[in-house]
Amino acid sequence: MIESIWTGLRFPAGGFQNVMAAPVAPDGKMRTIGPFVAVAHAQPTSLAPGALPLNDDVRPHPHIGIATLSYLFNGTMIHRDTLGAIQVIEPGAVNWMVAGRGVVHSERYEALRRDGGMMHGLQIWVALPEPHEEDEPSFHHFAAAEIPGFEGEGVRGRLLAGAADGLVSPVSVRSPLYLQDVHLDEGVAFAVPKAHEERALYVISGALECGGRSVEAGQTIMFAPRSDAGVKALRASHVLGFGGGPIGKRYLWWNFVNSAQDRIEAAKASWREGRFGLPTDDARDFTPLPADHERPLLTLNA
Numbered sequence: 322m323i324e325s326i327w328t329g330l331r332f333p334a335g336g337f338q339n340v341m342a343a344p345v346a347p348d349g350k351m352r353t354i355g356p357f358v359a360v361a362h363a364q365p366t367s368l369a370p371g372a373l374p375l376n377d378d379v380r381p382h383p384h385i386g387i388a389t390l391s392y393l394f395n396g397t398m399i400h401r402d403t404l405g406a407i408q409v410i411e412p413g414a415v416n417w418m419v420a421g422r423g424v425v426h427s428e429r430y431e432a433l434r435r436d437g438g439m440m441h442g443l444q445i446w447v448a449l450p451e452p453h454e455e456d457e458p459s460f461h462h463f464a465a466a467e468i469p470g471f472e473g474e475g476v477r478g479r480l481l482a483g484a485a486d487g488l489v490s491p492v493s494v495r496s497p498l499y500l501q502d503v504h505l506d507e508g509v510a511f512a513v514p515k516a517h518e519e520r521a522l523y524v525i526s527g528a529l530e531c532g533g534r535s536v537e538a539g540q541t542i543m544f545a546p547r548s549d550a551g552v553k554a555l556r557a558s559h560v561l562g563f564g565g566g567p568i569g570k571r572y573l574w575w576n577f578v579n580s581a582q583d584r585i586e587a588a589k590a591s592w593r594e595g596r597f598g599l600p601t602d603d604a605r606d607f608t609p610l611p612a613d614h615e616r617p618l619l620t621l622n623a
Contacts (some may be wrong), residue, residue: 322548323532327541329362329523335428336377337363337440342523342541342561344573344621351573352622354543355498355519355565358387358446358578362525362539362561365395365441368433379428382608383597384420385588386454386571386579388447388495391416392481392502396433396440401600402426406460412442413465415481417492421449421456423588427603443561445500447482448568451580453495467491475509475554478502483565485514498565505529505554513550513562520544520564527558573619575611582618 325347329340342360344351354360381401391400393412400408400416403425410416410428418426433440449456469488470479478501482492485499497517505511505527513520522529522542529536529552536542536552544550552560571578577585591597593610 322545322550323534324543324545326534326536327543329539329541334361335363335379336373336430337366339363340539343521343563345541345543347543350623351619353448353568353571354521354563355517356448356450356496356568357498357563357565358448358571358573358621359444360523360561360563361444362523363440363442363444365439367439368437370435370437372437373430373434375434378430380606380608381425381427381599381603382576383423383425383588383592384576385423385584386420386449386577388417388419388449390445390447390482390492390500391428391442392445393440393442396430396438396442398433399429399431400426400460401429401603402460403598403600404458404460405601407602408460408462411465413468415463415468415490415492417461417463417482419449419456419459419495421453421458423591423597424458425597425599427600429603446578447494447498448571448578450496450568454579454584456495461493463491475506476511477504485516496566496568499563501562503560503562505558505560507554507556510551510553513544513552514564515547515549517564518546518566520550520562522552523561523563525559525561527560528555529553529558529560530555568622570623571621573621575616585618
C-alpha cells in the first residue's frame with residue numbers, strides 16, 4: 322500500500338547533478354525513512370580526461386551524529402579522513418564511516434580527473450540512535466565480493482546494509498534497517514521487505530507501477546507501515562530499496578545531524594575554530610563553515 326510518492330529535489334554537489342530521494346516532505350513536514358536522513362543520487366555523468374575542475378572535489382568537511390555510506394555504480398574516488406583511512410572507492414564496494422561524535426573526511430576524483438570516464442553513485446546518511454550519537458568514529462571498507470546478493474526470475478539485487486528477507490549484510494549498523502540495490506527486468510514484480518516499519522523504493526532508472534500509479538526515475542515511493550507492498554517494472558528498471566525502524570526527532574544543519582540542537586551548535590564552533598582537525602594526507606584546504614543564514618536548521622520527524 323502506497324503512503325505517498327515523492328519527486329526528489331535536484332541540486333548540484335561535488336561537480337555532479339544529484340537527486341535527493343530522502344528526506345521527504347509529502348505532507349509539508351520533513352522526515353526520514355527509517356534512519357535514512359539523506360539519500361543523494363549522483364546522476365550518471367561522462368567526463369573527458371582533464372574536464373573535471375579541482376574545485377569540484379569534495380574538500381575536507383565534518384560530520385556528527387550519522388554514519389555515511391558511499392556506493393558507486395561507475396567511476397572511482399578517494400576517501401581520506403581524520404582516522405587515517407585512505408581508501409579508493411570502486412563500483413560495487415560499500416564504504417561505511419561512522420561519524421559519531423565527530424570526524425572529517427574528503428572525497429577526491431583524482432583518477433576521474435586524469436583519465437576521464439563515467440561517474441554515477443550514491444551518498445547516504447544514516448542517523449545514529451541516541452545512545453550511539455557520541456560513539457567513537459570509525460571507517461570500514463567492504464569489497465564488492467563481500468556484499469550478499471539475491472536473484473530470482475528477472476530480479477538481481479544486493480543487500481548493501483542491514484537485514485532483509487533472510488540476508489544480512491556485513492556492514493555493522495547501529496539500528497534496524499535495510500538497503501537494497503535491485504535490477505528488475507521489464508514486467509517483473511518485486512515484493513518490498515515487510516519486516517521494517519518504514520520502507521521506500523527510489524527509482525534510479527526505468528519506471529514502476531504500484532497501486533495503479535506510474536512511478537518514474539527520480540521519484541520515491543513511501544509505503545504504509547508494515548503493509549504488503551510490491552511493484553511491477555513497466556520497463557527494465559534499477560531501484561534502491563531502503564528503510565528501517567523510526568529514528569525519532571533529529572536536527573539537521575549542513576553536515577551535522579543530532580537529536581540535540583546544542584550539540585549542533587557545539588560542532589559549528591569546533592569547525593569554525595579548527596578543533597576537528599584535517600585528514601593527514603589532505604590538509605591543504607577545507608570546506609568553510611557556512612553562514613547561518615545560508616543553511617536553515619531543519620527539524621526532521623517533528
